[in-house]
Amino acid sequence: MDDIPGKIIDNSATIPGYHRLTVRLEKPIGKVVPGQFVMLKIPDREIFLRRPFSVYDARDTKLTILYRIVGKGTDALSRAQKQAPVMVLGPLGHGFTIPDLGVCIVIAGGIGYAGVRLLLRNLGEKAILFLGIGGVNELPLISDLKGIEVVTATLDGSYGYHGTVVSLFREHFGSYRTKDPTIFACGPKGMIISLKEFLEPHKVPCQVSIEERMACGLGLCFGCVAETKDEINPYKRVCKEGPVFELWDLSL
Amino acid sequence: MGPLAVELLGKTLKNPIMNASGTLGYGIEIEPLWNIETLGAYVTKGLSDKPHHGNKTPRVWEERYGMINSIGLQNVGVEHFFSHYFPFFVEKNLPVIVNFFGFTEDEYVYCARKIPSHDLIVALEMNLSCPNIKKGGISFGKDAPAVHNIVRAVRETTPIPVIAKLTPEVKNIVEIARAAYEGGADGLTLINTMPAAIIDTKRRNMPLKGGLSGPILKPIALRAVYECYKEIPIPIIGAGGIMNVEDALAFLMAGARAIQVGTATFVDPFTMPKIIASLDSWLKENACAGISAITGIAHD
Secondary structure (H helix, E strand, O other), X not given: OEEEEEEEEEEEEEEOOEEEEEEEEOOOOOOOOOOOXXXXXXOOOOOOOOEEEEOOEEEOOEEEEEEEOOOHHHHHHHXXXXXXXXXXXXXXXXXXXXXXXXXXXXXXXXXXXXXXXXXXXXXXXXXXXXXXXXXXXXXXXXXXXXXXXXXXXXXXXXXXXXXXXXXXXXXHHHHOHHHOOEEEEEOOHHHHHHHHHHHOOOOOOEEEEOOOOOOOOOOOXXXXXXXXXXXXXXXXXXXXXXXXXXXXXXXX | OOOOOEEEOOEEEOOOXXXXXXXXXXXXXHOOOOOHHHOOEEEOOOEOOOOEOXXXXXXXXXXXXXXXXXXXXXXXXXXXXXXXXXXXXXXXXXXXXXXXXXXXXXXXXXXXXOOOOOOOXXXXXXXXXXXXXXXXXXXXXXXXXXXXXXXXXXXXXXXXXXEEEEOOOOOOHHHHHHHHXXXXXXXXXXXXXXXXXXXXXXXXXXXXXXXXXXXXXXXXXXXXXXXXHHHOOOOEEEEOOOOOXXXXXXXXXXXXXXXXXXXXXXXXXXXXXXXHHHHHHHHHHOOOOOHHHHOOHHHO
């Protein structure tokens, strides 16, 4: 892990409100476990703290993230020009653990796709992706995903299944039950909660990548915590013990 | 010891740079980036007699030129710290300042009693910004008689030097500093975070209130150090918005014997090693034999 200077080589909108940022680093970031993230120094004087982003892709000195404009930091980032300098601290946190056997089911809601993209690439055709998006207009988000079976749900019914991705997954789950499934999920809190409610009686292994406001990204400040079922020490650091947790360990 | 060395409460630190409590975890977390023994001393996360779970999220929020935190003093408890984390600093031979807190006078005393004397322990740093639950939640640090009493109670409990870390949310910080001194404090840390709040105008609510830190605090902290240095004859550790060597020098010149870096580490985790290297260069460029000579120079 290191803090590496880099320059923006691409920061274009994939669809309105979602940008893909590629940075050329001064040296390779090294091995990234899917689910790990980086703390990015945004090239804007008004933005004080760094921002955490899942690693979308990392090859040699090229690092890519996919982000949605949700606040001050991502808004400023979306306006950063090519050649703008950034600092990239990472790779950080505890990522996904890939099982040796069984089928790998990946569930992504909206920008949660950014958190599982590297996992999907590593899993290859072993994986199936259940994707939840608002409508068909968001489909270009996964246009660079090749060789993986994708089942899509849209909230407005404009493409694929009409409804939430968890409802869609619920309809398909029966066919995977006997195949020793491991579930990987990343998405809004509501999606994770309804996934948990559905999976509760089945007790299948499920790893979720979660999000929280962060300051340091290194486990120094205890600012980003998730409540777990550990009675002695319930609050675990999302940046250190996470961002990937076993779903059954979390208090949601 | 080199030109950066400073004397603090009977110990020699190899440089005057330390972390502010709670901004460098339990110390081990920074090891992947740089060696913790680079510091003059490590200041522990705030410890208490019993473990504390801390607050629900959100715990942190960015503000222009600073941030607000409300961690809620999450910590493993003083006993666990000494059994699990302290050996790491012994192995590194790194001096430690033990920051601690309580919500009653008794909790401070019980906690202080559990902190063992050790060659590497420079001092106990009392976080006096805690609400006193027996006095309706008003913080100890805002009331001069309460500061005097609690410092004296801790002072009588332990042979280890005691540093009072003061809140800036007071009418007259010199008066509070004097109360700490007269209660027996051996040193002062100036200043803790400033109470502040965030309003989310989109959601029309207040997502977070807590302590404001970062460069927005620097001039307030400098004033506190400057004023107390004139009046109170015990060493001062300066803290509040130090981002670079220029800021560090300003605190030393205002009267600080050592300084603490907090929020800057979140912006750039290498801030402290960079300040140490830059201070060394500064001494050479200014033909200055030792950093101690800088302390309080702005008063001459």
